Amino acid sequence: MAGQTKTRPGTRKVSRAGKKAKATTASRSKAQSGVQAVKDLTIKVCMGTGGLAAGSQDVIDEFAAQLRVCGITADIVKKCVNKTGCRGFCAKDVLVEITLDGETAVYQLVTPDKVSRIVQEHILGGDPVEQWLVGPEYHAFHDKQTKILLKQCGQIDPEDINAYIEIGGYEGVKKALSQTPFEVIEEVKSSGLRGRGGAGFPTGLKWEFCSMSSEAVRYIICNADEGDPGAFMDRAIIEGNPHSVLEGMIIGGYAIGAKEGYIYIRAEYPLAVGRLEIAIEQAKKRGFLGKNVLRSGYDFEIRIKQGAGAFVCGEASALMRSIEGKRGMPRAKLWRSAVKGLWDKPTVLNNVETFANIPLIILNGAEWYRGFGTERSTGTKVFALTGKMKNTGLIEVPMGMTLREMIFDIGGGMTGKNTLKAVQTGGPSGGCIPARHLDLPVDFDSLASVGSMMGSGSMVVVDQTTCMVDLAKFFITFTQHESCGKCVPCRIGTKRMLETLTRITEGRGREDDIDLLIELGNDIKNASLCGLGQSAPNPILSTIEFFREEYEAHIKYGRCPANVCKSLRQYLISPEACKMCGKCSRVCPSGAIKWEPRHTAELDKTKCVKCGACYDACPFNAIM
Amino acid sequence: MIEKKCQKILNTYHTENGSVISILQDMQEVFGYIREDAVEWFSAKLNIPASSFFGVATFYSQFYLKPRGKNIVTACCGTACHVKGSEAIINRMRADLAVAVGEDTTADGQFTLETVACVGACSIAPVVIVNKKIFGGVTPEKSSGILKDYEKNSKG
């Protein structure tokens, strides 16, 4: 499918969010100057992408309207109703937290029609509406986590710098500027922080290399490209607490001696881009950015560059070419970016989450930070739990927690009667971990030991209804499509792998295809130019290792154990169920379905290519 | 006509290095797609060969060389959405909109159907976006309903 339709939308502006922010600050100062408070009331509504999709803007509007009807003045309404970023528990959005006279209650799955009862019974009457409150799984979801990065996401207004400053924001910058760059780097080094963008390179070391350069002009870049389909922690951090990322970059820039920073962010994240723009403006006004930061003599500026939809641009050298306005092609690693990066100047590139950790490390010290996680993977990590589980969402846990704890204790286990088959980590560069390895501690080295990787921290849980061969094909389709085409092993190798997998899923697999995939995979890994090719075969190699019998079932018996591969199914049209709409006939690419108005459709099996398009198109489940 | 608009874009960028992508992004925002005549205008003004613009435009999937439909329907086919059945939704929508095989815009120019690899709303997968409004937990049935609403609006 992906090949037929255009990939990725071109979105660019978010101005509404910007206007809203101004309105909030203006009303705050008015409210302070005299209107009497009816009640000590705060309402927090999740306004992350998940919340917005679930209709949180309508919920906010409804609260505002209802409170106005009840005679609580509009000014107070605006002050009381806070917009917050994502609090992770997106499966039960819209989440609304109400604090009334010091007591807090959280509602889940709030819709505008529930608001009136909440206002009447809870806010006016003082009795929370029990049946709509969050259940025990909400508490299990939160209590088992260790939140240091996500702590403020969902609690503070991301469009208001004062909210961040009130909770100790920008203290890290103050402390760093009172130290020498060397001291800052030493602190980061001794914290043991490793890059959260995937490879896990020690951040302090990277900074040290760059700071030792003899060149005067240097750059620092934040990688917010988040290309792994299935990961959204960087988006959530930026939407929920954009200033923490800016603060990390300012500290980093000071440490390596850069005067300019860039944030390279996906254009698919319009809300995050908008919040960053607001945050940068506010930080400039307060003197955290610009000439002479906090009168320390250090100048620093941050610019936003929007990506244009290419996965490979998450790779360091391709990203830098893209900022330069060129085609985002990686180049051979003759030099480290710390020597020749953006515009051939020494450059440090770090991930969003890496930067968000920095202010905490500087402020609380390396010792404190090492208290979380394991010896070789310190700190916490944010994971995106998705797939066939009950509580999908974002979680933050110390490094080294087992998959079982994450999926069953925090994630609440599987939905329905499904049983867990595998966990896919690391996206298109990672692998599938089978259920028998559930007690594996999750850190950089353990994941690598089973042929997967941390990647950005996506975790997609699949059950018996997912075909592992099809999943491998899904990833190689993605990487093949995203390969920039510069080096042969990646450009042609991934294509051959995709062809082989397609053949297998269509029941035309050959006896030696598995060996061919393994050989090809290892060659591509060894010979590709950049990380994209070097990791592209991982999903295939790991599914072959752990689910070889599924490959064999496809090849030897023409059977898909999960009943996913469409070519291995038989299609039939039920004359009883057919409502004669003709949709199936229109989508059939091979003209195998005969249909005329007011006649049931008929399938010619000799022409059918078993693509399954008619099956998906039928609104009446008449195709079996 | 196009000159005025192009000049306006140029005014924002001429001082900055590496502006090819930004110019293309703005061009697409203004015209809806990458127009050949606009590219040639910029090429002449900035003394950058038109091939550099097209080289960049064809590298990134964000850029379109053809006009697009009035309503943009984007179906997510990222990992989380894929394992929750996004393919069936895409097939259903292609059928509902009667988009011809190999095309992505309907014959009447009302709808463009495209796919995206993850919009970062994986916890409410599968996800469909219509004109920037996000719908979560979509099923083939729901997707038919969503499209019907937009069809009504764009006709009425």
Ligand SMILES: Cc1cc2nc3c(=O)[nH]c(=O)nc-3n(C[C@H](O)[C@H](O)[C@H](O)COP(=O)(O)O)c2cc1C
């Ligand atoms: C194909 C490819 C895609 C990548 N995508 C991302 C990405 O989306 N976000 C990210 O932070 N790092 C990504 N990386 C890793 C970066 O190259 C780089 O290692 C990272 O941003 C460095 O930051 P860190 O040290 O803080 O992890 C990608 C790497 C490759 C090879």
Ligand code: FES
């Ligand atoms: S995979 Fe569809 S939103 Fe992430």
